[in-house]
Amino acid sequence: MSWLLVFPIAVPFVTAVLAYLVRMSFWGRWVSLAGSVVTLIAAIALTVAVLREGVVAAQMSNWDAPFGITLVADYLGVVMVLITAITGLATAIYALGEIEVRLEKLGYHALFQTLIAGVSGAFLTGDLFNLYVWFEVMLIASFGLLVLGGSRAQLDAGLKYVALNLVSTLVFLSGIGLLYGLTGTLNMADLAGAVAEVENQGLVTVIAMMFMFGFGVKAAIFPLFFWLPASYHTPSFAVSAVFAGLLTKVGVYALMRMFTLVFVGDVGFTHEILIWVSAATMLTGVLGAAAQTDFRKILSFHIISQIGYMTLGLALYTPLALMGGVFYLVHHIIVKANLFLVSGVANKLAGHTDLNRIGGLYKSSPVLAALFIVPAFSLAGFPPLSGFWAKYLIVKAAIEIDAWFIAFIALLVGLLTIFSMTKIWGMAFWKPHPDGIDPTPDRVPTRIRLPMMIPIVGLAAMTVVIGFFPEPFVVFAEIAALQLLDPEAYVTTVLGERP
Amino acid sequence: MNSIIFSAGARLLVALLLVFSLFMLLRGHNLPGGGFIGGLIGAVGFIVYSLACGPAEAKSALRISPEVLGMVGLGIALLAGLASLPFGDPLFTGQWYWVGGDSYETAAFSINSVLVFDIGVYLVVLGGILSLAFAFEEET
Numbered sequence: 209m210s211w212l213l214v215f216p217i218a219v220p221f222v223t224a225v226l227a228y229l230v231r232m233s234f235w236g237r238w239v240s241l242a243g244s245v246v247t248l249i250a251a252i253a254l255t256v257a258v259l260r261e262g263v264v265a266a267q268m269s270n271w272d273a274p275f276g277i278t279l280v281a282d283y284l285g286v287v288m289v290l291i292t293a294i295t296g297l298a299t300a301i302y303a304l305g306e307i308e309v310r311l312e313k314l315g316y317h318a319l320f321q322t323l324i325a326g327v328s329g330a331f332l333t334g335d336l337f338n339l340y341v342w343f344e345v346m347l348i349a350s351f352g353l354l355v356l357g358g359s360r361a362q363l364d365a366g367l368k369y370v371a372l373n374l375v376s377t378l379v380f381l382s383g384i385g386l387l388y389g390l391t392g393t394l395n396m397a398d399l400a401g402a403v404a405e406v407e408n409q410g411l412v413t414v415i416a417m418m419f420m421f422g423f424g425v426k427a428a429i430f431p432l433f434f435w436l437p438a439s440y441h442t443p444s445f446a447v448s449a450v451f452a453g454l455l456t457k458v459g460v461y462a463l464m465r466m467f468t469l470v471f472v473g474d475v476g477f478t479h480e481i482l483i484w485v486s487a488a489t490m491l492t493g494v495l496g497a498a499a500q501t502d503f504r505k506i507l508s509f510h511i512i513s514q515i516g517y518m519t520l521g522l523a524l525y526t527p528l529a530l531m532g533g534v535f536y537l538v539h540h541i542i543v544k545a546n547l548f549l550v551s552g553v554a555n556k557l558a559g560h561t562d563l564n565r566i567g568g569l570y571k572s573s574p575v576l577a578a579l580f581i582v583p584a585f586s587l588a589g590f591p592p593l594s595g596f597w598a599k600y601l602i603v604k605a606a607i608e609i610d611a612w613f614i615a616f617i618a619l620l621v622g623l624l625t626i627f628s629m630t631k632i633w634g635m636a637f638w639k640p641h642p643d644g645i646d647p648t649p650d651r652v653p654t655r656i657r658l659p660m661m662i663p664i665v666g667l668a669a670m671t672v673v674i675g676f677f678p679e680p681f682v683v684f685a686e687i688a689a690l691q692l693l694d695p696e697a698y699v700t701t702v703l704g705e706r707p
Numbered sequence: 708m709n710s711i712i713f714s715a716g717a718r719l720l721v722a723l724l725l726v727f728s729l730f731m732l733l734r735g736h737n738l739p740g741g742g743f744i745g746g747l748i749g750a751v752g753f754i755v756y757s758l759a760c761g762p763a764e765a766k767s768a769l770r771i772s773p774e775v776l777g778m779v780g781l782g783i784a785l786l787a788g789l790a791s792l793p794f795g796d797p798l799f800t801g802q803w804y805w806v807g808g809d810s811y812e813t814a815a816f817s818i819n820s821v822l823v824f825d826i827g828v829y830l831v832v833l834g835g836i837l838s839l840a841f842a843f844e845e846e847t
Contacts, residue, residue, distance in 0.1 A: 214797075229775065266797055269797065269799040
């Protein structure tokens with residue numbers, strides 16, 4: 209049983225080592241692809257186990273919790289691992305077409321697989337210090353991917369990215385230290401009980417705010433998001449799709465985990481802050497996007513505004529809101545990664561990502577246009593696509609507790625999202641190309657075009673399926689939310705039955 | 708660096724440092740030491756050598772590129788962790804085979820996955836530090 213939890217982390221690591229050793233030959237990309245397939249199988253196997261048992265936990269090295277390192281998967285954790293594996297596979301296929309041999313020789317595939325391992329590790333760990341380690345693994349791998357190729361813009365972006373993320377990690381680490389000093393444990397399940405027994409609850413709230421800051425930078429919430437639009441538009445498109453899909457969601461996941469399991473002593477204070485931060489995040493993100501004209505920069509700002517919805521789901525702290533938050537998390541990863549992949553194809557066809565310098569894509573590639581419409585309108589929350597259900601759940605949860613103003617902002621942001629998406633649609637797809645070029649698909653050889661289109665079709669199909677058959681996904685999210693709100697099963701699975 | 712005293716002294720120092728790093732590696736587990744500190748000392752040895760004779764010379768003395776060394780180390784460490792798979796234990800559970808006895812007190816020595824893991828860590832640290840150090844030296 210314990211091995212089911214290990215494989216989603218161990219397989220990408222092994223793949224990274226192998227891919228690095230053969231990076232000079234064409235085998236590197238196939239090793240990476242095979243590794244991603246195996247990771248997906250491992251993630252599916254784990255999902256089946258969790259569906260059967262509710263929560264699955266394992267103690268590494270046979271040291272019992274709370275002393276050893278615990279890996280644990282509940283509904284939320286496992287769905288994140290599964291979606292990570294899916295995104296990993298999609299971008300591994302995409303990389304077959306996009307990543308140049310030069311980047312492969314620098315170790316692209318090894319870094320990519322290490323990133324996937326780090327993300328899966330962060331979703332599966334049940335230990336706070338271990339979570340910090342996975343954050344570091346992710347940071348190092350993502351920094352490598354960000355600057356790989358070494359153009360001036362990339363180095364500039366990399367510096368901002370690493371500087372701000374290091375600050376967040378340091379605050380997070382200080383928080384861990386203080387928490388350990390206060391309670392004497394770092395096992396999350398153990399902390400759930402230990403924190404409640406601390407005499408000085410004010411100090412716990414201070415630590416909670418340190419965690420909120422640390423994870424907030426990772427998740428790019430207001431006002432800590434500056435690094436994201438400064439960096440996401442520079443690396444290769446496969447890389448930015450993985451970043452956009454997964455990295456910020458790790459921050460959101462960590463917030464959800466800590467602020468439902470550990471820091472629930474003063475919900476009126478911590479979660480109230482989070483509500484207004486979420487509202488500000490949604491608004492600034494969407495307004496920032498309105499001012500941009502670069503394909504990927506618009507999408508980057510939209511990540512920020514969408515993060516607001518997810519943290520709002522956590523902040524409202526009702527079963528329905530959390531359920532919406534979980535649903536949103538999953539829906540957003542698929543949609544946002546897909547939009548970045550589309551922008552990569554648009555760049556290949558039309559030659560640029562600046563919307564002022566491209567156009568005519570609808571005429572030359574109606575298929576791509578259709579594939580853009582699906583995730584773009586899903587992002588904006590059009591029925592019947594997946595984003596509609598996600599937004600519906602969040603807004604309904606807000607109205608249910610009479611948070612009218614928040615509900616209004618959530619709807620307004622949805623409206624403004626449509627504005628940005630129609631801007632991309634109008635400028636990249638409808639207006640003629642400013643240089644008079646006809647960006648026909650023939651300009652890109654099939655060998656490159658095919659692997660880039662397959663993942664886009666796959667992810668768009670998933671969006672449509674979630675949109676038309678939301679029932680099982682909503683039920684899944686509901687169980688995940690109930691598990692978060694009542695962590696009894698999580699705690700007993702990790703620590704074992706207490707006498 | 709053109710000091711003859713330094714380059715003559717470096718030969719002695721490098722050999723000492725490398726032996727000491729292996730000593731630290733093997734001393735680990737029960738006493739202070741282990742793969743990480745051993746790898747650091749080994750890296751210091753090679754850095755001293757590259758300061759004395761130039762990074763090109765030090766690289767050829769290392770024979771394998773430090774990046775590959777680090778990655779191989781990561782692979783070895785992973786294998787040591789996965790070694791508990793066939794025995795039905797969770798990941799990274801130490802696997803011990805006692806030679807000439809059945810416990811720490813009675814056996815002459817042991818063959819175990821913990822040392823293999825430490826060797827992996829040693830190589831990761833050595834490779835990681837050296838790839839950084841060589842990159843810096845080539846820059847200037």
